Amino acid sequence: MNRVVITGAGTINALGHNVAETLEAMREGHCGIEQLEFRDVERLSIQIGGQVKGFEAEGHFNRQQMTLYDRFTQFSLMAAKEAITQSGLEFTGELAAKGGVVLGTAGGGVSTWDDNYRAVYEEGKNRVHPFVVPKLMMNAAASHISMEYNLKGPSFTVSTACASSNHAMSQAYQMVRSGMSKAMVTGGSESMLCFGGVKAWEGLRVMSKDACRPFSANRNGMVQGEGAGIFVFEDYEHARARGAEILAEVVxxxxxxxxxxxxxxxxxxxxxxxxxxxxxxxxxxxxxxxxxxxxxxxxxxxxxxxxxxxxxxxxxxxxxxxxxxxxxxxxxxxxxxxxxxxxxxxxxxxxxxxxxxxxxxxxxxxxxxxxxxxxxxxxxxxxxxxxxxxxxxxxxxxxxxx
Amino acid sequence: MSIKDKVINIIAEQAVLEPSDVTLGNTLEELGIDSLGLVESIFAIEEAFDITVPFNANEPEQSDFDISSVASIIAGIEKLVAEQA
CATH class of the missing domain: 3.40.47.10 (Thiolase/Chalcone synthase)
Known part of the structure; x- marks a missing residue:
């Protein structure tokens, strides 16, 4: 069995738009949970969340891309760029042929569903954009990363609710450990902070209206967040041979x-x-x-x-x-x-x-x-x-x- | 139908019992209604009376809404319906 190390990390979430900002916020004990901002939020009884703010997709993606990228795909691509850039890997030849993307997501393109249901049911439209399906599908983010970085090996999406990205990373780990791939891109992405996404969670009555207080006796529920975390899992010998910086070993x-x-x-x-x-x-x-x-x-x-x-x-x-x-x-x-x-x-x-x-x-x-x-x-x-x-x-x- | 009978019907349906088998002194637990069944019952009650029941599954004892027995649930609903009127 091969040893597996992490040689790249990327993220965007309520604490920061990259890893450095996120870790700094974690060190400072910063709270990224605030009043939610989106259409119809006033109709929700739960109005707080860890929303990614100050992120404008327009500056990062062109118009054609924007028609295909749900917010969860945008997050994935932002985080993947940071992770793969840090790893220094270029996927060509055998590395590309066997390298893939395993991502976790519970909802996929939730806001694309939401927007288009609204258009046909609430606004009574009888036509939706031709790319609704490729935009909302659960594997859209994994596929766009594979296309962007020439990853031609095993790529797929794992969906196990709140454990999705751990299941995904476990899968990527196994692939590198077993020798199937020298390097895999893995992690997860989620973006459910839209009216329908939060409304569905409200129904369960497990959400807090004021704060997330884990382990505290006065805790009163969970608070949703959004964002992505993406990593490069690489064969240890492969990483060492090219002198890559190693962040940690997955054991x-x-x-x-x-x-x-x-x-x-x-x-x-x-x-x-x-x-x-x-x-x-x-x-x-x-x-x-x-x-x-x-x-x-x-x-x-x-x-x-x-x-x-x-x-x-x-x-x-x-x-x-x-x-x-x-x-x-x-x-x-x-x-x-x-x-x-x-x-x-x-x-x-x-x-x-x-x-x-x-x-x-x-x-x-x-x-x-x-x-x-x-x-x-x-x-x-x-x-x-x-x-x-x-x-x-x-x-x-x-x-x-x- | 009175509020009481409506609530008993909803609870009975959730418990898969006849309304006549549900007594005011019963707890939901005695009727075999678990936490998911409780949340479903509250949803059904909200729909039936067009009210919002203040209930958080994380702190049932701290909610303003008393779910300790069928009678207390009915009393809570009667109060909410009266407040809305």
């Missing part, structure tokens, strides 16, 4: 299914994913210094996740740090694991643990070191990133310092 993963409930999380399913990732990576539980939690800020997730961590790590659960960055960037649904992987890289590379902001009140059911409110300097060698989705689908990645 293992696991995926499990609760097989129990469509929305309620299961401690066993989460614990099996966490312990499975450790086993796959060949690391002992006591080596783990930091976990980027799924930490949605809902009553159900946070206590279940803490119980799962306590089960897997035993006494070491009290020594490791676990934080949820969702209080800063919101829950990016299918892209969330990808943006949160940046906090894992920051922990390994910079020795800075991103905080759980919005933490106000101790909850005995979440009695772990959640790095409340302020970032912390710490030297960690191994980190995990958790993602637990509706549908009971879990995916955990393990990363190591290099």
């Amino acid at each position: 293992g993963f696991a995926m499990t299914s609760d097989a129990s409930d469509i929305v309620m999380p299961s401690k066993q399913g989460a614990a099996r994913a966490i312990s499975g990732a450790l086993k796959d990576a060949g690391i002992n539980p006591d080596q783990v210094g930091y976990i980027n939690a799924h930490g949605t800020g809902t009553a159900a997730n946070d206590k279940t996740e803490c119980a799962a961590v306590a089960d897997v790590f035993g006494p070491h659960a009290d020594k490791l740090m676990i934080s949820s960055t969702k209080a800063m960037h919101g829950h990016l649904i299918g892209a969330t694991g990808a943006v949160e992987l940046l906090a894992c890289i920051m922990a390994l590379r910079d020795g800075v643990i991103a905080p759980t902001i919005g933490y106000e009140e101790f909850d005995p059911e979440c009695a772990l070191d959640v790095v409340p409110n302020e970032a912390r300097e710490a030297n960690v060698d191994v980190v995990l990133s958790n993602a637990f989705a509706f549908g009971g689908l879990n995916a955990v990645l393990a990363l190591k310092k290099i």
